[in-house]
Amino acid sequence: EVQLVESGGGLVQPGGSLRLSCAASGFTFSSYEMNWVRQAPGKGLEWVSYISSSGSTIYYADSVKGRFTISRDNAKNSLYLQMNSLRAEDTAVYYCARDLGWFEIDYWGQGTLVTVSS
Amino acid sequence: QSALTQPASVSGSPGQSITISCTGTSSDVGSYNLVSWYQQHPGKAPKLMIYEVSKRPSGVSNRFSGSKSGNTASLTISGLQAEDEADYYCCSYAGSSYVVFGGGTKLTVL
Numbered sequence: 189e190v191q192l193v194e195s196g197g198g199l200v201q202p203g204g205s206l207r208l209s210c211a212a213s214g215f216t217f218s219s220y221e222m223n224w225v226r227q228a229p230g231k232g233l234e235w236v237s238y239i240s241s242s243g244s245t246i247y248y249a250d251s252v253k254g255r256f257t258i259s260r261d262n263a264k265n266s267l268y269l270q271m272n273s274l275r276a277e278d279t280a281v282y283y284c285a286r287d288l289g290w291f292e293i294d295y296w297g298q299g300t301l302v303t304v305s306s
Numbered sequence: 307q308s309a310l311t312q313p314a315s316v317s318g319s320p321g322q323s324i325t326i327s328c329t330g331t332s333s334d335v336g337s338y339n340l341v342s343w344y345q346q347h348p349g350k351a352p353k354l355m356i357y358e359v360s361k362r363p364s365g366v367s368n369r370f371s372g373s374k375s376g377n378t379a380s381l382t383i384s385g386l387q388a389e390d391e392a393d394y395y396c397c398s399y400a401g402s403s404y405v406v407f408g409g410g411t412k413l414t415v416l
Binding site for chain 2 (some may be wrong): 232233234235238247249283288290291292293294295296297298299
């Protein structure tokens with residue numbers, strides 16, 4: 189069974205940093221591209237970032253470019269999102285998501301809530 | 307890149323069919339057969355219902371179907387059931403390694 193378990197969310201002040209982790213199991217993690225997708229409270233879904241299976245190719249949404257860094261450790265079956273210079277508008281549930289191909293997502297984690305507030 | 311346009315809400319009675327539209331542009335929906343649809347129940351993670359415009363993942367009921375015409379994609383749910391009540395989001399590849407979601411549609415089963 190495919191499982192994606194996010195962790196690392198919490199309350200952080202504007203301008204602060206946070207690192208999200210996603211532990212993957214139930215599939216060959218190193219063979220899959222991965223994404224982070226977020227959802228602000230009461231709002232819709234927003235794609236955040238993509239990383240190829242090897243980690244060599246990375247893309248970001250304009251809204252987070254230059255502030256967020258996606259990475260992965262295939263030996264540890266883990267995906268990460270380093271978030272710096274956080275803003276109030278980054279407040280959201282962040283989902284770790286497995287890529288079916290061409291950014292179509294077939295499995296989602298349960299999400300971790302990030303709240304940016306003073 | 308702008309969000310895809312979906313109706314805020316749709317409703318139907320049990321057993322009926324409903325269709326949710328997802329309108330984009332010639333740069334996203336109109337250019338790629340890479341439209342996916344997700345179902346999200348309150349407090350839960352999204353679930354893939356349709357990918358590549360009209361393909362159904364294993365385990366998804368055949369009551370769910372997808373199509374596309376020009377810049378507009380559609381999700382049709384036939385034989386509505388109470389458990390279909392949820393939010394539905396469309397998503398499209400938009401070129402230049404970018405993805406855009408729709409604003410979401412709340413489906414109410416009357």
